[in-house]
Amino acid sequence: MEYNTYSTSRHTRREAPEPVRTNVMVGSVNWVIFICTAILLAFGIVMVFSASYDRSGYYFLTRNLIWVFSGALLEFIFCRMNYNWLNNRKLCMILYFGSLILLIAVLVLGRTVGGAKRRIMGFQPSEFVKVATIIILAHMLDTNKKFTDTHKGFWTCIIVFVGIPTILIGAGNASTAIILAVVSMAMMFSVVKKIRWFFEVGLLGAAGLALVLLFGKGFRAARINAWLDPFKDTSDTGYQVVHSLYAVASGGLSGLGLGNSREKLSYLPEAHNDMIFSIICEELGLFGAAIIVIVFSVLIFCGYREAMKCYNTFGSLLAVGITTMIAVQVIINMGVATNTIPNTGIPMPFISYGGSSMWINMISIGILLSISRFFRDDRRRRERS
DSSP, X not given: OEEEEEEOOOOOSTTSOOOEEEEEEEOOOOHHHHHHHHHHHHHHHHHHHHHHHHHHTTHHHHHHHHHHHHHHHHHHHHHHSOGGGGOOHHHHHHHHHHHHHHHHHHHXXXXXXXXXXXXXXXXXXXXXXXXXXXXXXXXXXXXXTHHHHOHHHHHXXXXXXXXXXXXXXXXXXXXXXXXXXXXXXXXXXXXXXXXHHHXXXXXXXXXXXXXXXXXXXXXXXXXXXXXXXXXXXXTTTTHHHHHHHHHHHHHTTTOSOTTOOSTTTTTSTTTTTTTHHHHHHHHHHHHHHHHHHHHHHHHHHHHHHHHHHOSSHHHHHHHHHHHHHHHHHHHHHHHHHTTSXXXXXXXXXXXXXXXXXXXXXXHHHHHHHHHHHEEEEEEEOOOOO
């Protein structure tokens, strides 16, 4: 079905070159992305139930099914809409100031859990802010060339649309702030002309990270010490990391069998949420973990491929931001489970239990599928005079 047509001017002279008619067409979604997401969701339902049944029965399974099916509805809605509707200045301003209000509300009214302020009334605003920032940044980089072509414009974009939200999130939740910063830099790297400007951002970021480590809250230093030597304090700071490593190591190649995890029996905290990859390794072994890695790798590859194929800059930037957001969350979650990076609370997309994360990830996939539906069809035809 044809969505829109951009035609060249009519040539009347016989010697004029053959004109080009460029059509923006609407087709089917990228079924590989859809199938990969469905596999991960099904895997997540099974693993959340397995990780939580012995302690909570059907409680987490029931709630997780609600999140999954409501998220699937949101995915369908955003998939069927034209993603270009998001490329709207008024909408982006609403998203920007709404994000700032939510982040300030979390700092003032949010409850501290595990050393971080993440939630307010059961909702995690930082999840919403991640996708909102992707939309805002894609719109600004697409419509205002000074943000990509001039040094002053570049830093204005960094400070206003990346720096302020990142600082507000980082005040209560440093790991999500890191994700937001990485996603934003990936989007800007796609279109900004001067690579050397990113070295300036890197130096500033390194200085900020050093200040956080030196003068930040004590629990961050404790987590770094637990990362360097988790067995030094197995009853406190290293407790979760040690039991996560026990779970990963005991799984071996084929695992202990679905439902046979020992660490989920009140040993490993957040087994159904942030540490679910450890339970996957324990119950399904290296083979089960490899399947998850492969499915995520295919999903991420297809996401970046859609970014390269997209017919306009706005859609390409959206696809880069969404795909990078998913990729970074997966890397951090797996890294924490294997003690490759310091412990931090980031759920695994589509698999971990959690309403806010599930909804935002499903909305993001819906937008990515919408991007995959629109493509450019260049046809050469001879216009009749």
